[in-house]
Amino acid sequence: MLERLFQLKAHNTTVRTECLAGLTTFLTMAYILFVNPSILGETGMDKGAIFVATCLAAAIGSAIMGLIANYPIALAPGMGLNAFFTYTVVLGMGHTWQVALGAVFLSACLFLLLSIFKIREWIINSIPLELRSAIAAGIGLFLALIALQSAGIVVDHPATLVGMGDLSKPQALLAILGFFVIVGLEARKVTGAVLIGILLITLISMALGISQFGGVVSMPPSLAPTFLQLDIMGALDIGLISVIFAFLFVDLFDNSGTLIAVAKKAGLMRKDGHMPKMGRALIADSTAAMGGSLLGTSTTTSYIESAAGVSAGGRTGLTACVVAVLFLLALFFAPLAGSVPAFATAPALMFVAVLMTAGMAEIDWEDITVAAPVLITALAMPLTFSIASGIAFGFIAWVAAKTLAGRWRELNLMLVILAGFCVVKLGLFS
Helix, strand or coil: CHHHHHHCCCCCCCHHHHHHHHHHHHHHCCHHHHHHHHHHHHHHHHHHHHHHHHHHHHHHHHHHHHHCCCCCCCCCCCCCHHHHHHHHCCCCCCCCCHHHHHHHHHHHHHHHHHCEEECCHHHHCCCCCCHHHHHHHHHHHEEEEEEHCCCCCEEECCEEEEECCCCHHHHHHHHHHHHHHHHHHHHCCCCHHHHHHHHHHHHHHHHHCCCCCCCCCCCCCCCCCCCCCCHHHCCHHHHHHHHHHHHHHHHHHHHHHHHHHHHEEEEECCCCCCCCHHHHHHHHHHHHHHHHHHHCCCCCCCCCCCCHHHHHCCCCCCHHHHHHHHHHHHHHHHHHHHHCCHHHHHHHHHHHHEEEEEEEEHHCCCHHHHHHHHHHHHHHHHHHHHHHHHHHHHHHHHHHHHCCCCHHHHHCCCHHHHHHHHHHHHHHHH
């Protein structure tokens, strides 16, 4: 049955190898089980229900990817998108988390339509690579600011907006220790470095009496507080159009980049650069995002951590299905997730920020019409505390810089339309 479903022999792999690869991928991305409830819980959502929704969304998404596209790519609620959901849409703009879930659902529906009608490639090709890298880097800096704030390393200041926190507090010291533990383990190629860092800091904080131990295993909490609680009609408010598009664009860029990167590593791309079953993979991703919003979590997307499983030999969808089974088993570890304090997940956010800002190295800093919009995009996200605003500033700055430099021929219709839309958004609906 497994051979018929996943074509193991054709991909030169075995059940044992695929299972090992699935376990490897799960360990590298399992940190989301602790981080997602911590971030989304700040909106007032029930953390137990978020934990269950995270497990189920990851399991369903990974299983769909494995069975439909036969790719060794796992899915879970995306980092950056969960921060945007909480800190921008709910806490920043004042919308309810139900409306935010509605926006996630609508963006996933749009993603599905773009995938079915194959408009995705046109949009992606219309956005310069440098601007896409800037968006990823901006999200990374956004996560870094949240991490430093959660750890108490950066605090608000009436004169300078931000200032140094009290580094003598154990929470700040443990967060710093956790970050360097993760960096050290990652440098040594230790599987599950982020997960180990989170659990280590949690154990130390419990031993010191800073946080309380809530147990390890129990029956899963109720999903009822978040299940089908999304407010789609509320999300259709005109002021939320930019939020829906922000969810869409970030997921679009993130997902496409992840699929291509993992497929290349797994040798699944043809010599002409074409990725077979790309359409199926995108449909699986958008379907998972829709399902996640119904369950009660932010946008579900493909995880670059899947590359760890590919390095361990994963080549087929069986790897993703193994990840799905492990996320279902994780449902019984809700007490452990509830015992993890915010300062223990802060190092994970900081580490993800490091990975997301790596694309800035590919920017042509000698070209001022590229460097200026890139810097504006990357800085606008953390400084405005909004991914949507950063994307808007980026599109406007790119079109303005190229036009005023007399290089308007380097622009395309899609970019100009997006920049115009962003001007209207910032001018009327800020």
